[in-house]
Each structure stands twice: as C-alpha cells, then as structure tokens.
Amino acid sequence: MTTAIEDLVLAAVRNALDMKGQPTDGLDGATTLLGERAVIDSIALVTLIVELEEAILERFGQEVILAGDGDVLGDQSPFRTVAGLVAHIGGLLDQA
C-alpha cells in the first residue's frame, strides 16, 4: 500500500508544480514540501493536502483528515517531506 500512497502523493506534488509552471522531474521520498528547501509554497501545500484527502477517499474508499487542526506548518508537521507525508497517510489509513 505504501507504493500506492507514494504514487498518489507524487502525482499531487507534480500537479502542484505544474500549476506553478515548475519542472516536475527528480521527485522522490526525500523531496521537501515544507521549510527552506521546499519545492512548493505554503498555499500550494494547503491545496495539495485538500486534493490528497479527496484522492485517498477515491482510491482507498476511506475518509482521512490530513490536516484538521491547522498544525500544517509547525515544527512537528508530517508534511515536511514526501516520505513523511506518505508515512502519515499510511498511519491514518491503518487506524481507520
């Protein structure tokens, strides 16, 4: 399932970069989504999160709340890297 989740996340990141007209090659688990070296800005990250929630519902048939308490940008944010976000989603799906 991890591979399927990573595919979803990478597709969403590619879409966000496409929207900004930026190159989409070289994306992997280490790609930074939040912080100094982030490939997308905070507004694009918010959009990505909302898109991912819808994509997960469609792909796995389960409703997950990736960001419900507003702590998207904090130090402990699970959205810092693609790998972190994949693990976060995997954990939520396991709990569901």
Added chain:
Amino acid sequence: MGSLTVTLILADFTVKPLVQSLNRRSAEPRFAARSGPFDQVLPVLLDPDHAAWQPAPSLLVVWTRPEAAVPAYARLLAGQTVAPDDLRRDVQRFADLLRTAAGRVATLLAPSWSRPPVERGLGLADLRPGMGLAHALTLMNLTLADGLAPAGNAFVLDSQRWLAQCGSRSWNPKLWYLGKLAWTPELLALAAADWPNSGSKLVAQARKILFLDLDETLWGEILGEVGWRRLTLGGHHPVGEALRDFQLALKRLKDRGVLLAILSKNREELALEALREHPEMVLRPEDFVGWRIDWNDKAANLAALLEEVNLLPQSAVFIDDNPAERARVREALPEVLVPDWPRDKLRYREALERLDCFDSAGLTAEDAVRTASYMAERQRRQSRTAVGSLAEWLGSLGLTIRVAALGADTLPRAAQLLNKTNQMNLRTRRLGEGELQHWAVQPGQRLWVFRVADRFGDYGLTAITGLTIDGDQARVSDFLLSCRVMGRGVERAMLHVLVRAARAAGCRTLAAEGLPTARNGPCLEFFRRESGWEGDGDRYVWDPARDYPVPGHVSLIDATRPG
C-alpha cells in the same frame, strides 16, 4: 512581444495562485501582477499614498468577499433582517471608492460577488427581499455595476461564468480555513484566463473583421447544387434552426462594430441572390463590408479584402467548415486567427460565443455604424476610379473636418481610438478614459478631437492630436487617426491645428517625436515624406511662426472650446 501590463490585485482572501497564473501567461497580453497586502482592500483604496500603489499599476483588480466589503450583507449573513436600501447604500459607498481608485489606473476590474454554489441559503425564500442571500447578492451586483458605469474604465466581471464552469470544485471549506483561499486555484486560474481581453486598456487586442464561408457555414447544403430555395436554414429543422441562430449571433457581433466579410467558392450572382431572397436569411448583403465569391485561393482573397478595408491580418478572424481551407489560411496568413471549427452545425453558435477575441469594453456610436461607414468607403473608392487625378478625387469628396477640444461627450470614443489605433499613430500612447481625462486637464496639456465627414457619409470621431506646452517649447503628445481617413488631408489639417495652437501659446519651437513600433511605420513615413516638417531620425520640427496651411479641398470647422 508587447509590454507587460502592471497589475495590482487587492483582495480580502489569498490570491497567490491567481497572481502566479497571470504572470505565467505566455500569450498576449502579458502581466506583471502582484497582490496588495492581505485583507487591506479598504486601507489601500482610501490611501493614494499607500506603498501598495508603487510601482504604479495600469490594471487594478479588486476582488472582495461580499461580507467583507458590504457591512449590511454581513448583518444579513448573521441572521438579521436587512432592508434593500441598506444594502444599496453600502454598495454605493464601495462603488464610490472604486470609482476614485479607477482614476489612478487605466482599467479597474471587480469580479461580481458570489456565494459558493453548494450553499443553499434560505432555499425557497432565498430570492425574497430583506432576508434572502441570493436576492441580496443580485441587488448588490447590479448596484455595483450601475455605480461603476460612470467611470468608463471600471467594470464588474461576471464571476458566475467561472463558477458555472468549476461547479462544486470552485470552493472548498478546508482551503478557506487552512489557507484563506475563498476560491480554489482552479477557479482562480479560470479567472486569470478570462479577463485579459476585458477592459478598455486591453481592447487593442480585439479583432475587427470576421471572414465567413457560405456553404455549410452560414447555411447548410451546397448552393450550386441545390439552389437557394433548398438551403438548410431556419424552419422546423434542428440544423436550420441552429444555423439561423448562428447568423443571429453574427448579426449581434456586427451591431457591436465587428465587420463581416464573405470568402466563398461559389458563383457570386447565385450567392448574392441567396442572401437577398432566402426568407430565413438573417444576414443580407448590406451586412457585409465586402466579399470575394469566386474560385480563387481564399488566402489571397482574404489578403485582398483586408487591403480594401485598410486592416491588418492581426485584426482578422476566419471561419470555414472546411479544414483544408482553414489550414491554407493558417499557413499563408499566420497572424489571422483561424479557430478550430466543430463539424456539428448545432455547435456553431456555441463555438462563436466562446471566442473572446472580439471582447470590448463598451459600445460607441461609431461601432454601431461601422459597417455602413465602410460601405460608404467602398462608394468613395468607386468614385476614385471615375475621377482622374488624386487631387481631383480629393476635391470631389467635399471633406469636412470639425475640430473640438476633448469633452465628456467625446471621451469614450477618444479613449477607444487612442487604445486601438496602431498604424497612423506617432507615439502609440495607451491610456484609459480616466487617465486620458486626467491628463488632458493638466496645465500645459492640449488635446483635440476631429470628426470627419464627406459627401458619402460621416466617418465619426476618427483623429486625435495633442500638445504639451512647456514655456516656449511645444511637443506633440499624440498624433493618431483611423486608417479609414488616412491620405485624405486630415493629417495636414491636424498639423495646422497644432501649429496654430503652438503659435497662440507663444511657443518658439514645435517638435514631434515618433516612437517606432512594429506597426506605426505609415505614421512615421508621413512625417518623413509628406508633412513638410524638418526631420532628423524620428524627430520632426516646425517653426510655429510659419503658418501650416489647411489643404484646399478640406473645410475645417473650428468648434474648439476655450480651455
């Protein structure tokens, strides 16, 4: 490649995706867009010295949420009963602010207020006065549109069009709570793609003439095979109805000032008979500025017709059901817009309505009679062949030129001409109505408008010229005229007015400095070869002490008002 339109977006929600979409455009017009400080719409509008105004934008977009801009609507949202007059009063105050701001820019755009489409409001009662949100928003948008109309350069954009396209994807509560995005990036991208053809500053991009095929385009069937009585057009037939509706849409375009012309491989006498005689025909021969109905290459015919009406390929659109003809014109005349055209005739009107290349900011009296004006031009040309020399022909026209200072009545047409004229334009200065009006009343500025008529008809307001006077130096600020009146002596009458005004102001020199563009070669050539002014490069001078005569065949009527 044209210059960037400096754009300021003031909003009370996050518009970063909108700014990015505008700045990413590769097609003309292109933008250097930025957003103002978040949720500071009123402070920026109220303070002309606010840092957000620098660098000075030519396009201002003010996009607000109704509850933030209109306190009475916020009260309605909170469940209070609000009288329609309270809503009107708040909206009028907001419109006053926008009108003032419109004076600082070439164009102001304000997307209409909307609600997320998923909100049902009060259901059945949502259009009830005093309580329904849908009623309130309709009232507010109409009040805002009425309030902005006097500005001339300020427009309410219909956001419902974007909402209708995006549907439930136009809004997401999580985007609002997490990122203060009132609308999804998808809707914002649609808006960014939609409004570049809006606004008077941008009208220079508008296409002016539409070339149309006949068989299987204006009507169904092949005329030469079935005769005009058996053409599919109108009646109780889905294709006939659709083609009649298509013609009605074309007629509306013509009434907005877009010229129509025919390019058809047919026998001319048969085609004209069909246009005249078919009882369901909407477009008649007099609706077309010209036609080439023969068996020649359509690209060559199109180029010849363009020359006849003195327009450039960049002004033209070509519609033909035949993909081979479309490919030929695309190849031969790449600047002509040749839209892909549906095979399904039931979709013709939709395809036409989707074209944004004819968008304009308004309608002037000159637009409404443009085809008639070009028809008169055709008569003039015919008279040209009947008269011997050019001088004799000019003398036979009975040309009358009426010059006046810019006034409130002539401002809309003058701004339109200023922003649309390319070929006979010395400096190609683009200003919105508000800017032009503001500029013209500054000390040292003079601006005149010219109406031209002859025995064949009235060309309308077709030329503008202006002076900037600084001590004993006078400089031509604008010198432009419609290509329809080029080469008739209007140019010389304009120079006469400039010289006379410079002399009256006590100026010792009068200079005209051309700014070369890709298109204004004819104007620079006029100054170089025909004006008689002494030139060096693109700068030409005349000693105001010397009179500059009005051509003998021109009757110049001076209606200049003091000041």
